[in-house]
Amino acid sequence: MSAPDTDTETQKKRHRPALIGIKTAIIAGALLMIAGIVYAVLQATDPSPEGEVQPVDAPADAEPVIATPEPVAD
Secondary structure (H helix, E strand, C coil): CCCCCCCHHHHHHHHHHHHHHHHHHHHHHHHHHHHHHHHHHHHHCCCCCCCCCCCCCCCCCCCCCCCCCCCCCC
16 A cells, blocks of 8 residues: 555655765665775785795795604604
8 A cells, every 4th residue: 555645745755964975875785895896906016026025034946844753752
C-alpha cells in the first residue's frame, strides 16, 4: 500500500541533510579507494630503472650455511 497523501517537495526538504550525508560518504569512500589503489601501484613499482637484482649482504660466491642438528645425549 502506498501513502494516501504524498508531498514530494516537503519530503525533499525534510530528507535533504540525510541525502547530503549519504552523497558525502559515497564520495569520500570513492576517493579513499582511489587513493589506496594509487598508493598500492606506486609501492609495487620496481625502483631500479633497469630492473636489476638488488644486492644482498653476503657475497654471491659465499656458500650457504646449512644447520645440522646436534645429537641428543642419552
